[in-house]
Amino acid sequence: MIYLRLLLTFVKIGFFSFGGGYAMIPMIEREIEGHGWLNALEFFDIVAIAEMTPGPIAVNCATFVGYKTAGFLGGFAATLGVAIPSLVLILIISRYFFKFQDHPLNAAVFYGIRPVIAGLIATAAVFVSETAIFKGKLSINLISRLLRSPLDVLNLGSIFIFVISFIILKKTKFHPMLVISLSGALGILFFYVL
């Protein structure tokens, strides 16, 4: 049955992908091509839409692939599938996590992991900036072009929105959701109207 196959395929993807939603994309692609559900071009569009719409990119991809393959229930099965591994793993882990929370070994391990997470978040900021603030991937080449002619590589509208957002987040108590809504409106102003 197609719904069951969608469900199980996305359970598998959820269980075997490390590194979050972006890391799942190649795996989803392999699976849907293996099953012959969608072609590469259709999948390319799905990833583009998954990135542009709110919500975790993995869920967006799963829902879309499921819907395109087998309609509403297909979307439902795939969405459930991609979420189930998270639920199962978290339920298992949290039982032990809270049990050993005060163990010194736990303190030492988290002392080591926390700065890694800080670093990973910083690199995530860089990766997103490559698709908004900079016109291209950060590289030696891009940096040298940046020094020669900044306007060729920098997206001024984006920089403005970035700076405004950062100031609001840092200096005011406005809700981050408000900042996101405002940035969308400014995006229409800068990149569509003007």
Add this chain to the structure above:
Amino acid sequence: MDKRVNMKLLTDIFITFFKIGSFTFGGGYAMIPLIEREVITNKGWIEDEEEIIDVFAVSESIPGAIAINSSTFVGYKIAGRKGAIAAMFGVVLPSFIIITLIAAFFSKFQDNEVVKATFMGIRSAVVALILMAAINVGKKAIKDKFSAAISATTVILVLVADIHAIFAIIGGVLAGLIIYFTSPKRLAHIKGKGGEDN
């Protein structure tokens, strides 16, 4: 009585994560400021910011989408197993609704110029959101030269050498273990500091 209060809390968790899911763009880390605002500041469900960092540390270390892992974990922290389920459905449902509508009615969604412009604007703000998260988490995580070195190494290895996040995490675990087994003095220092550090 007890059951009703419980149901109310679960509904509240569901709605909160529905809101968070509706405003998550650009990957799980952009959620951190949203979770902090809703779960710590607004609801007071979790008191310590450090707990949120550990939630993300666990979420990144296991398979699955970071956004779902972290929401489910926070839900568990607030209200156990049922809380985890409420948070998971909450964070997933907006995606399901929006994508189903787009797939059914707007086949050329991604080519629409207004959509593209909106998204470009949002992505610019997402950089600020993630940067804020990096600063806040960094403040809590970097306590001395050793942890600062771990952060710097992570950034360099991921950006320059393109290593996978999971190997950076394993590296962090090893660094922690090395301290545990070789430097009891530093370990006592870490424990002594607890969450009271700035």
